[in-house]
Amino acid sequence: MGRGAQSLVRVAVVVRAGAAPLWWxxxxxxxxGVLLPGLTGRRIGVLxxxxxxxxxAVVTALLRRRRYTHFAETATRAGRGDVLxxxxxxxRNWRRAHRWQLLAAFAVAVASSFALPAAGGLLLAGVGAxxxxxxxxxxxxxRDAQTLLWLRTDWVKGGPVGKRAKGFRTTGIAAGDAAPGGARRR
Structure with missing residues (x-):
């Protein structure tokens, strides 16, 4: 990379990276957990x-929303030499970095079914949703702002709006290979 150039990652893709593994x-x-009777019974566990x-799902969707909007409103334009x-x-990078946490969360969710059947798994699915x-x-x-939000790759650890993150960068809506929201571009 040239002088001053940085590698940038899409904010929505980082947020979306954990959704599918946690959901499934x-x-x-x-x-x-439904297969196990548990201490409280299946009906209470599932309900x-x-x-x-x-x-x-609601708490996760609303968590730190103010910080996301602050970073988005104060974002600077990405430089010409920045790598997207x-x-x-x-x-792939997010899932490799978090594979052991995902496995541990799955194990805890299954183990919690001995007390409250299916509740731990549905909690995990709620985080994904x-x-x-x-x-x-x-x-x-x-889409409303007609800009895409990006973050420096060295700030991703701890989340897109974690302590390391200092702000977002923006590009035009056509930059990168992901649609607004982090989905695959069609």
Whole structure:
């Protein structure tokens, strides 16, 4: 890279990267949990799990929204020499970096089914659904503003709006290989 050039990753893709693994791991853990009778019984476990899924999805979707909007409104334009990371590379890097956390979360969700069947798995699925909803919200913001939000790759650790992140960069709506919201461009 040239002097001053930085590698940038799409914010919506980073948010969306954890949605599918958490959703599917949660559903599989809930399916395994339904097979176990648990201490409270299946009916109570599934009903409490459904409530946890809804609450967790809403909380995850709304969490840190003010910081996202602040970074988006104060974003600077990406430089000509900045390198835009592909969607596929971003997903692969995020999932490799978090594979052990995902596996541990799955194991805890299955283990919690001995006490409350399916509740832990549905909680995990709720986090995945909330991340997906947050990526859709970011996609609507990007479409309305006609800009895409990017973040330096060295700031991604800790999340797109974590302590390391200092702000977003923007490009035009046609930059990169991901549509607004982080989905594959059709």
């Amino acid at each position: 791991a949660g559903l599989i853990a809930a399916g395994v 409490s799990g459904a409530a946890l899924l809804l609450i967790t 990371q592909d969607r596929r590379v971003t997903l 909330g991340l997906w909803a947050k990526a859709l919200w970011l996609g609507r913001w990007e």
